[in-house]
Amino acid sequence: MSKHIPVVEKILSANDRLALENQARLDSVNVLAINVMASPGAGKTSLIERTIKALEGRVRIGMINGDIATSFDASRARAAGAVAVQINTGGDCHLDAVMVQSALAQLDLEALDLVIIENVGNLVCPADFKLGTHKSVLVASIPEGDDKPYKYPGMYRGVDVVVINKIDLLPYVPFRMDFFKKGIEVLNPGVRQFELSCQTGTGLPDWLDWLERQVKDHRAT
Amino acid sequence: MHELAVTESILEIAVRHAKDHNARRITDLYLVLGQWSSILDDSVQFYWDLISEGTTAKGATLHFRRVPVSLACEDCGTEYEPGSEEFTCPNCGGSHVRVVTGEEFQLEAIDIEE
Numbered sequence: 001m002s003k004h005i006p007v008v009e010k011i012l013s014a015n016d017r018l019a020l021e022n023q024a025r026l027d028s029v030n031v032l033a034i035n036v037m038a039s040p041g042a043g044k045t046s047l048i049e050r051t052i053k054a055l056e057g058r059v060r061i062g063m064i065n066g067d068i069a070t071s072f073d074a075s076r077a078r079a080a081g082a083v084a085v086q087i088n089t090g091g092d093c094h095l096d097a098v099m100v101q102s103a104l105a106q107l108d109l110e111a112l113d114l115v116i117i118e119n120v121g122n123l124v125c126p127a128d129f130k131l132g133t134h135k136s137v138l139v140a141s142i143p144e145g146d147d148k149p150y151k152y153p154g155m156y157r158g159v160d161v162v163v164i165n166k167i168d169l170l171p172y173v174p175f176r177m178d179f180f181k182k183g184i185e186v187l188n189p190g191v192r193q194f195e196l197s198c199q200t201g202t203g204l205p206d207w208l209d210w211l212e213r214q215v216k217d218h219r220a221t
Numbered sequence: 222m223h224e225l226a227v228t229e230s231i232l233e234i235a236v237r238h239a240k241d242h243n244a245r246r247i248t249d250l251y252l253v254l255g256q257w258s259s260i261l262d263d264s265v266q267f268y269w270d271l272i273s274e275g276t277t278a279k280g281a282t283l284h285f286r287r288v289p290v291s292l293a294c295e296d297c298g299t300e301y302e303p304g305s306e307e308f309t310c311p312n313c314g315g316s317h318v319r320v321v322t323g324e325e326f327q328l329e330a331i332d333i334e335e
Contacts, residue, residue, distance in 0.1 A: 001334065003242065003334075003335060004331075005242055005331050007328045007330050007331055008327060008330075009327060009328050011227055011230050011234070011327060013230075013234070014230055092226075096226065125223045127259070128326070153257050154258065154324075182309065182316060183308060186303075187308065189317065
């Protein structure tokens with residue numbers, strides 16, 4: 001006999017459950033974790049590098065880097081003074097909660113305050129896979145163009161922070177900041193935004209202050 | 222681009238629910254995909270044929286229901302479908318909006334044979 005069975009289950013619920021376990025693991029040692037996402041070339045690694053250097057001696061940072069086939073970015077993080085674990089996704093377009101779980105196991109979390117996870121450069125897939133981080137950060141950049149919120153709404157919907165990088169290039173490329181921000185405002189009202197340049201350092205202090213405060217608040221809870 | 226992972230997840234959920242109902246076979250799966258969820262039905266179908274082999278879901282038909290994006294303006298109450306480069310309310314120009322539909326990404330139901 002044939003029978004119709006209602007299911008109504010989110011397709012990625014297994015990943016979501018594992019993400020919650022990752023967060024519980026981090027919370028058990030009062031470590032804050034952030035998931036940094038962006039398209040390739042937006043400046044994720046540069047932002048992380050600047051952040052690690054600037055917070056050295058104040059915030060103990062571990063880094064998890066998802067890269068398709070190289071460990072170049074993890075080397076840069078190590079050179080800047082952080083403990084780094086590399087996940088070679090072997091062609092996968094995103095990190096998922098399983099990969100992060102095994103990477104967390106390789107870090108001495110008790111000796112850290114902050115874990116920065118650098119996701120695979122991609123504006124589509126990482127949005128669907130929760131990792132268990134406390135904050136999601138999207139790095140946008142001026143040369144990518146001002147239409148990105150409209151083309152990748154899923155990515156802009158789910159983040160806590162938008163960092164607008166490479167603002168030193170504003171005089172040289174057509175970029176309507178109003179149009180860009182209007183898209184973000186609709187998709188993600190009140191989302192925290194930082195305009196900065198990793199190249200010149202403009203705007204970085206606000207981002208660093210915010211991040212350091214998040215780490216402190218998290219440790220206090 | 223991650224349709225393999227997604228398809229594996231669909232299979233896992235379907236087989237689990239079928240087992241709960243002592244199903245001999247799964248014949249149909251009903252999926253709901255919002256326009257703002259980034260999944261391609263063709264790729265899911267491609268992987269489905271490969272990975273459902275040898276399971277109770279082998280040969281089952283996948284039905285995709287695509288849900289368009291619908292936004293509701295919190296200021297004036299208008300419900301509308303956003304344009305490709307214009308998300309604000311067409312009636313009052315407001316940007317306080319709520320996503321009503323378009324982000325679904327679920328397995329809604331399955332048909333089984335007992």
